Amino acid sequence: MAETIMPGGGSSESAITLSHPSSDGTPPYYLAVHYWWAYIHPRAVRLFERQWLVNLILCGNYHRLRDSALVELGDAVAGMTLQVACVYGDLTLRLSQAAQIRGGELDVVDVLPIQLRNLKAKLPALAPVQLLAMDSTALSLPDAIYDQALVFFLLHEQPVWYREQTLREVCRVVKPGGKIVIVDYASPRWWHPLRYLLAPVLALLEPFALDLWRNDIVHWLPSGVTLALRRKSFFGGLYQEVVIRR
Numbered sequence: 099m100a101e102t103i104m105p106g107g108g109s110s111e112s113a114i115t116l117s118h119p120s121s122d123g124t125p126p127y128y129l130a131v132h133y134w135w136a137y138i139h140p141r142a143v144r145l146f147e148r149q150w151l152v153n154l155i156l157c158g159n160y161h162r163l164r165d166s167a168l169v170e171l172g173d174a175v176a177g178m179t180l181q182v183a184c185v186y187g188d189l190t191l192r193l194s195q196a197a198q199i200r201g202g203e204l205d206v207v208d209v210l211p212i213q214l215r216n217l218k219a220k221l222p223a224l225a226p227v228q229l230l231a232m233d234s235t236a237l238s239l240p241d242a243i244y245d246q247a248l249v250f251f252l253l254h255e256q257p258v259w260y261r262e263q264t265l266r267e268v269c270r271v272v273k274p275g276g277k278i279v280i281v282d283y284a285s286p287r288w289w290h291p292l293r294y295l296l297a298p299v300l301a302l303l304e305p306f307a308l309d310l311w312r313n314d315i316v317h318w319l320p321s322g323v324t325l326a327l328r329r330k331s332f333f334g335g336l337y338q339e340v341v342i343r344r
């Protein structure tokens with residue numbers, strides 16, 4: 099059931115709702131074991147909610163990747179857009195502004211209430227956004243309700259089963275013909291110096307990320323949804339944007 103949380107406990111004019119239909123806030127094991135320092139610990143949120151820091155972690159590519167996803171989502175923000183998982187920085191704010199201008203609506207799901215509260219604090223009270231406490235692997239949402247969906251740097255954090263299940267769920271809730279935009283790591287070219295520097299760091303801190311160096315994202319898509327509309331490569335191949343037509 100949707101519970102409307104008023105900003106600062108106040109105004110009844112808030113358009114932002116925070117719902118808890120399917121998550122009790124218990125993080126999946128990979129978040130608790132491998133990513134507590136980035137998303138779960140209260141100090142983590144305070145530390146990482148700095149766009150310059152996120153940009154540094156993405157080797158100066160945050161703005162390019164964010165803007166490319168926003169352009170790709172483009173005019174369809176007039177309809178219903180789903181963002182799967184919160185992200186640090188102003189990506190969601192910009193997406194919600196685009197939706198608001200065009201009369202669209204944005205739903206954001208995340209399994210961690212602390213992340214949803216952090217996102218809520220970044221959005222204006224009247225933003226047309228619903229924040230949904232849900233696990234991406236088991237969305238309590240009807241089939242085919244979204245015109246498009248964005249999955250921004252989530253898949254590399256997930257072990258294979260969770261990654262496949264997330265993609266299955268995203269494909270289920272997006273309308274046939276709708277668009278799914280995925281932005282994430284990919285395999286850097288052989289000459290990329292970071293190929294050799296980053297591999298051990300990722301292996302240590304983000305143990306499932308190197309899967310995306312070894313396999314194409316379509317590898318984890320459910321059968322019948324294999325058509326990549328477009329692909330873009332960024333920064334010597336270290337990052338990719340894959341656009342799928344549902």
Ligand SMILES: C[S@@+](CC[C@H](N)C(=O)[O-])C[C@H]1O[C@@H](n2cnc3c(N)ncnc32)[C@H](O)[C@@H]1O
Pocket residue numbers: 126129137152182183184185186187207208209210213232233234235250251252255260
């Ligand atoms: C999108 S990812 C990484 C984003 C990127 N590092 C950034 O902040 O720019 C991080 C988010 O994914 C969420 N997340 C991870 N697994 C999830 C799942 N199974 N269901 C919903 N949200 C999940 C985490 O709670 C966190 O808020």
